[in-house]
Amino acid sequence: MSVKLGVPSKGRLMDKTFDWFGARGVGLRRVGSEREYAGAVEGIDGVELVLLSAGEIPRELAAGRIHLGVTGTDLVQEKLVQWDQKVEPLAELGFGHADLIIGVPACWVDVDTLDDLDGAAAAFRARHGFPMRIATKYHRLVRAYLHRAGVADYRLVDSQGATEGTVKNLTAEAIADITSTGETLRANHLKVLSEEPVLRSQATLFRSRIAQPDAADWNALRELCERLGTE
Amino acid sequence: MTLAANKARAAELRARFEAAGALPVDCAVLQPAEILLDLYGEDIRTRAYVTSDPVQGEVMLRPDFTVPVVQMHMSQGAEPARYTYAGEVFRRQEEHPERASEYQQVGYEVFDRTDAAESDAEVFALFSQMLEGLPLRAVTGDIGILMAAVDGLDASSARRAALMRHLWRPRRFRALLDRFSGRVPVPPSRKALLVATDPMKDAGPVIGLRGEDEIAERVAALRAEAADGPLAREQVELLETLLKVSETCQFALEQLRDIAVDMPAIVPAVERFARRCDALEARGVDVASLSFEASYGRSSMEYYDGFVFGFVAEGRPDWPPIATGGRYDALTRRLGRGAEIPAVGGVIRAGLVVDLEGGA
Numbered sequence: 023m024s025v026k027l028g029v030p031s032k033g034r035l036m037d038k039t040f041d042w043f044g045a046r047g048v049g050l051r052r053v054g055s056e057r058e059y060a061g062a063v064e065g066i067d068g069v070e071l072v073l074l075s076a077g078e079i080p081r082e083l084a085a086g087r088i089h090l091g092v093t094g095t096d097l098v099q100e101k102l103v104q105w106d107q108k109v110e111p112l113a114e115l116g117f118g119h120a121d122l123i124i125g126v127p128a129c130w131v132d133v134d135t136l137d138d139l140d141g142a143a144a145a146f147r148a149r150h151g152f153p154m155r156i157a158t159k160y161h162r163l164v165r166a167y168l169h170r171a172g173v174a175d176y177r178l179v180d181s182q183g184a185t186e187g188t189v190k191n192l193t194a195e196a197i198a199d200i201t202s203t204g205e206t207l208r209a210n211h212l213k214v215l216s217e218e219p220v221l222r223s224q225a226t227l228f229r230s231r232i233a234q235p236d237a238a239d240w241n242a243l244r245e246l247c248e249r250l251g252t253e
Numbered sequence: 254m255t256l257a258a259n260k261a262r263a264a265e266l267r268a269r270f271e272a273a274g275a276l277p278v279d280c281a282v283l284q285p286a287e288i289l290l291d292l293y294g295e296d297i298r299t300r301a302y303v304t305s306d307p308v309q310g311e312v313m314l315r316p317d318f319t320v321p322v323v324q325m326h327m328s329q330g331a332e333p334a335r336y337t338y339a340g341e342v343f344r345r346q347e348e349h350p351e352r353a354s355e356y357q358q359v360g361y362e363v364f365d366r367t368d369a370a371e372s373d374a375e376v377f378a379l380f381s382q383m384l385e386g387l388p389l390r391a392v393t394g395d396i397g398i399l400m401a402a403v404d405g406l407d408a409s410s411a412r413r414a415a416l417m418r419h420l421w422r423p424r425r426f427r428a429l430l431d432r433f434s435g436r437v438p439v440p441p442s443r444k445a446l447l448v449a450t451d452p453m454k455d456a457g458p459v460i461g462l463r464g465e466d467e468i469a470e471r472v473a474a475l476r477a478e479a480a481d482g483p484l485a486r487e488q489v490e491l492l493e494t495l496l497k498v499s500e501t502c503q504f505a506l507e508q509l510r511d512i513a514v515d516m517p518a519i520v521p522a523v524e525r526f527a528r529r530c531d532a533l534e535a536r537g538v539d540v541a542s543l544s545f546e547a548s549y550g551r552s553s554m555e556y557y558d559g560f561v562f563g564f565v566a567e568g569r570p571d572w573p574p575i576a577t578g579g580r581y582d583a584l585t586r587r588l589g590r591g592a593e594i595p596a597v598g599g600v601i602r603a604g605l606v607v608d609l610e611g612g613a
Binding site for chain 2: 103104127128129130131132134135137138140141142144145146149150153154161162165166168169171172174175176177178189190192195211216
């Protein structure tokens with residue numbers, strides 16, 4: 023056996039993760055052809071690299087199939103019920119920053135707070151005969167957030183991509199999505215409510231509380247954590 | 254605690270409701286999602302299992318029997334009617350994974366126009382007889398008194414409607430009350446909006462289904478509200494005193510009558526409560542020791558709009574109530590497409606009864 027470390031399999035998130043580990047003396051790299059998802063770990067024994075889609079890492083951690091994993095806080099909290107009992111955040115990696123926010127049309131001059139959103143939703147439902155639609159792929163997080171705020175008369179509609187376009191396309195009245203700079207929002211004539219975001223997310227190294235390491239794995243895990251300075 | 258034992262206990266309880274004169278009914282496990290979403294809003298998804306049917310679209314595993322039983326009665330039932338049922342209901346337990354997500358529910362529902370106080374008392378007395386001997390504590394309340402209090406506030410109809418809409422969300426209700434009474438500062442964005450000569454000046458292009466007229470309408474409504482000035486402090490304090498009433502029925506009634514002196518709008522509702530107490534006593538319920546909490550049922554029982562009750566296991570604060578019920582006249586109005594009928598009923602969790610009897 024060996025300690026399995028799950029890392030996003032492509033893009034900036036993978037490169038930055040490799041850099042972060044590299045700066046701490048743990049070399050991660052892909053091996054084989056450009057299309058093959060295989061990786062190698064250098065500078066430490068007993069650790070195996072598993073390249074996965076960032077969206078699948080929470081599930082693999084919760085199932086105990088990997089011991090460590092790098093993914094966004096947003097994905098962990100959206101996908102795992104009682105996430106804090108299944109994984110432990112070890113280190114925030116300082117990149118992949120993004121906020122999950124509620125966005126409404128910039129022309130809604132009367133809507134700036136959640137209190138406003140609720141008021142507008144009530145009036146919208148009375149006028150149109152159906153609840154205000156909010157497009158998102160973060161159903162659990164957004165629903166819990168709006169529930170806490172006491173917002174009623176809305177309906178979540180699923181949007182797995184190009185969420186900012188749903189308002190203009192008349193398939194939703196508002197959105198809840200991840201944004202880092204807000205540029206896409208502005209380009210689509212949307213604005214962010216002046217409230218705490220639903221969630222502040224960044225790339226984070228998580229440890230699975232479910233995976234059961236054997237004695238050798240424990241040693242490797244301890245050594246790795248020491249090297250990474252997460253103890 | 255086995256499924257078979259729970260099912261058998263549920264059947265026994267249903268037989269007792271039948272013996273009390275109820276007609277046994279059943280309904281489909283798969284219910285159209287649309288009607289439940291319409292009633293409870295998006296929050297129902299956190300409590301019910303939603304699945305999809307290739308033809309019907311979104312469907313839910315029944316989270317309770319009340320809605321389908323009301324629909325059945327409204328479309329074909331004769332009056333007056335008493336129904337009973339027993340079967341599984343399904344609830345997602347994201348917050349309490351230790352609680353059952355599938356359990357046996359036994360219910361009793363009364364549709365009767367003759368005398369609301371009598372029907373309320375009939376249901377409660379029957380439930381207390383059936384649960385007699387178990388270590389339970391009964392709590393009652395009355396959402397109708399709260400609704401009358403909100404309706405009777407000296408406030409604009411917009412403010413009263415907003416409070417009424419959030420009667421079942423205590424935190425939001427409080428936030429609205431704080432705002433309407435000027436106890437929290439107005440957010441700067443609202444202040445700016447209220448004095449802007451042309452609020453749409455820098456609004457950019459108007460996109461989406463919510464039109465410019467709707468935006469203008471809400472701006473006008475917000476300005477009208479600001480011009481109303483804050484709610485009188487005495488009114489807010491009175492409402493808060495009312496919400497805090499928590500006593501045995503007899504003392505609660507005294508307190509409510511005291512409050513009604515300054516809040517005459519609640520007099521009819523308080524007198525309905527008094528008649529219910531008499532009817533309960535006549536049926537042998539020990540009203541002198543029965544608790545009444547004015548806020549009971551506000552956070553969990555959305556469709557009740559009058560009498561509410563619950564039976565909770567003593568020493569098991571981690572358990573949900575063993576039995577709950579109440580009056581839901583407004584629900585029959587919403588599901589009845591113009592028709593309506595006074596209705597009151599309740600449910601028992603057979604599995605928890607088995608656990609209690611087993612000394613859990």
